Amino acid sequence: MKKLSWFDKLIFFLNSLLAIALILAYFLPYIPPKSYPLISVLTLGVPILIIANLVFFLYWLLRMKRQMLLSLIIMIVGFGFASKFYKWPFTSEDRAGKYSIMNYNVRMFNKSVWTEEENIPEKINAVIDESDPDILTIEEYYKNEYLEKKYPFKFIKYRSERSSFGQAIFSKFPLIGKTSLDFNVDDFTGDNNNAIFTDVLIEEDTIRLYNIHFQSLKVTEDVQEVDNFKDKQESKKVVKNISSGFVRQQNQAEKVYQSIRESAYPIIISGDFNNTAFSHTYKHVRNDRFQDAFVKKGAGFSSTYNLNYFPLRIDFHLLDTVFEINSYERIKVPYSDHYPILTTFSFKN
The missing domain is CATH 3.60.10.10 (Endonuclease/exonuclease/phosphatase)
Incomplete structure (x- = not known):
């Protein structure tokens, strides 16, 4: 952190906040809304959190900074979670079902x-x-x-x-x-x-x-x-x-x-x-x-x-x-x- 400019420190602070929010989002499907209804609202923002962490990862990667590991690790942990949001297009040989x-x-x-x-x-x-x-x-x-x-x-x-x-x-x-x-x-x-x-x-x-x-x-x-x-x-x-x-x-x-x-x-x-x-x-x-x-x-x-x-x-x-x-x-x-x-x-x- 000492080698980061004030701007990069600000970026990493925002990165950390959104990384924590995404980690919390991973647990939301297991938390009944009756218990914490306000927290449940965060589920609507999961697509934004995933995209934001990807952007932060790419930002640090281009600058060759180890801070990229924060978002990278969180996205790897939640890979199955992200698959519900985006599927990589591929050519399938499967025919239409009956x-x-x-x-x-x-x-x-x-x-x-x-x-x-x-x-x-x-x-x-x-x-x-x-x-x-x-x-x-x-x-x-x-x-x-x-x-x-x-x-x-x-x-x-x-x-x-x-x-x-x-x-x-x-x-x-x-x-x-x-x-x-x-x-x-x-x-x-x-x-x-x-x-x-x-x-x-x-x-x-x-x-x-x-x-x-x-x-x-x-x-x-x-x-x-x-x-x-x-x-x-x-x-x-x-x-x-x-x-x-x-x-x-x-x-x-x-x-x-x-x-x-x-x-x-x-x-x-x-x-x-x-x-x-x-x-x-x-x-x-x-x-x-x-x-x-x-x-x-x-x-x-x-x-x-x-x-x-x-x-x-x-x-x-x-x-x-x-x-x-x-x-x-x-x-x-x-x-x-x-x-x-x-x-x-x-x-x-």
């Missing part, structure tokens, strides 16, 4: 007019038609006659009997039984979030399929309200609102996990988690049992939420180990605040 599943949060097909672009429902339908998935799960669904005619089997759970808003599962295969976990009944959330599941008869096999939409953290809405965090009081309010959302997600994840444990069939989980792969919510549901389709076959950052310059992967396909994941694709189309994801899979022999 079956396909798509997840898409369609933001009500623009019923709320969040964008001035015209014919959003038709454009979303065209994206779905092009991929033609065997199974389609949708969050923030609004009644769509085209899809309801396209797929012979469906499970649509509306917010209420008089509502046309909710979640949906569409399938080319028969659906046996339809269940809603009804988060709102347990006061875990408002009526906009839920988890539904059904058993799907794929040829001679039966699988259980979940469509999950966990509590929204409303990050973008809150950030806009406080004018980029210029007001300290409003900034604290934003953090409090987000941390409260983490606690609700934990309650919801626990309910989903209990349902998963009761299933006698292999499971596929599809949905919008409203949280990252570094969160307690993700870890509790995945529970070292399920394969993350992106981790297996993805490439690049594969951000699934349209947030400028900030890669957020909050939509997931998690598959039991009886399935072979053959391909994964994030389809970048600007018709919702989420991008659809498409996974192809087969049954292992």
Whole structure:
């Protein structure tokens, strides 16, 4: 440190702070938000922490300073952690799987007019038609006659009997039984979030399929309200609102996990988690049992939420180990605040 200039000392101080933050982030999936809700907010910043430590490493490497070891060691320790964030692109000889599943949060097909672009429902339908998935799960669904005619089997759970808003599962295969976990009944959330599941008869096999939409953290809405965090009081309010959302997600994840444990069939989980792969919510549901389709076959950052310059992967396909994941694709189309994801899979022999 004595040989460092005052500027390099400042850089190393910042490097140390962000390195410590990344180490803390490694433990966050194991810490229930109910215990430390404010700390859980850090999971949203993990992509920035990883990139920042990489930049610091490169900075010290170019200057041939041993301070590079700090970020290097921390990134090596968390290599598996980083693989949930970025996958190095490679050419795969694997062919598409026998079956396909798509997840898409369609933001009500623009019923709320969040964008001035015209014919959003038709454009979303065209994206779905092009991929033609065997199974389609949708969050923030609004009644769509085209899809309801396209797929012979469906499970649509509306917010209420008089509502046309909710979640949906569409399938080319028969659906046996339809269940809603009804988060709102347990006061875990408002009526906009839920988890539904059904058993799907794929040829001679039966699988259980979940469509999950966990509590929204409303990050973008809150950030806009406080004018980029210029007001300290409003900034604290934003953090409090987000941390409260983490606690609700934990309650919801626990309910989903209990349902998963009761299933006698292999499971596929599809949905919008409203949280990252570094969160307690993700870890509790995945529970070292399920394969993350992106981790297996993805490439690049594969951000699934349209947030400028900030890669957020909050939509997931998690598959039991009886399935072979053959391909994964994030389809970048600007018709919702989420991008659809498409996974192809087969049954292992």
